[in-house]
Amino acid sequence: MMSGSTGGLNRRQLIRQLSWTMGGCLMGIFNFSKALASEAAQSRTTQIPQIALIIDDIGHSRSLADRFISLHATLTFSVLPHLVYSRELAQDLHHQGYEVMLHQPMEPLDDCCDPGPGAVFVGDNASQIENIIQSNIREIPFAKGVNNHMGSRFTAASYEIGAALKVIQSRNLFFIDSITSNRSLAHATAKQYRIPTAYRNVFLDNVREESAIMVRLYQLRKHALRTGRAIGIGHPFPETARAIGRFAKQLKPTQVRLVPASHIL
Helix, strand or coil, rough: CCCCHHHHHHHHHHHHHHHHHHHHHHHHHHHHHHHHHCCCCCHHHHHCHHHHHEEEEEECCCHHHHHHHHCEEEEECEECCCCHHHHHHHHHHHHHHCCCEEEECCCCCCCCCCCCCECCCCCCCCHHHHHHHHHHHHCCCCEEEECCCEEEHHCCCCHHHHHHHHHHCCHHHEEEECCCCCCCCHHHHHCCCCCCCCEEEEEECCCCCHHHHHHHHHHHHHHHHHHEEEEEECCCCCCHHHHHHHHHHHHCCCCCCCCCCCCCC
């Protein structure tokens, strides 16, 4: 049997040893956390900035779509539903390796603007919105995501945009807010529903001149270099195709990279 003094000494030694062990564990955890933080920071600083270029309004014409296909650039094509070439182009584009989206027509503020077939409107109930969007998704095979066509009124209506996004969520699609109105609730609502989402940074061709479109592409590149990513939306105009062709040739792969829209989310 140990004496009291010997037992006390052993207890002190035991406490000291435990203190060293705990200190070593905590230091190890601290160093490990520092290493993870350093690695994450290095990843952020070394990641190549990314640009997604979305070409909207696909479905009216094969020849206009072919202008962009011939560029052999990384593009995403957003296809309007229920047009002459909608289904055929969605299939062809997918088989050629392009990312495809549904370009969902939504009600604009201007009553004179017709959003086209497959549109949803303020005042539609949830069941109507679901049936229309589900039909449109079936019309665009291989669609990975959705963005709005027009929709300046619809995207500002809380109930209706929420109902539309619930359908998109149920199909495990991503959503990109085209930002056709500064009152749009679409991006914020998509985030609330935990839908992979982003929003458009630049419209490329509000002015249909090649030089003006080049300026917008340079603005997009500047945004990507500053923030790490950027989304530009253009339309199937010959001027837009020519400008994107020039821009893609100028990009240095180590500086900025063109990627499908889903990579930006």
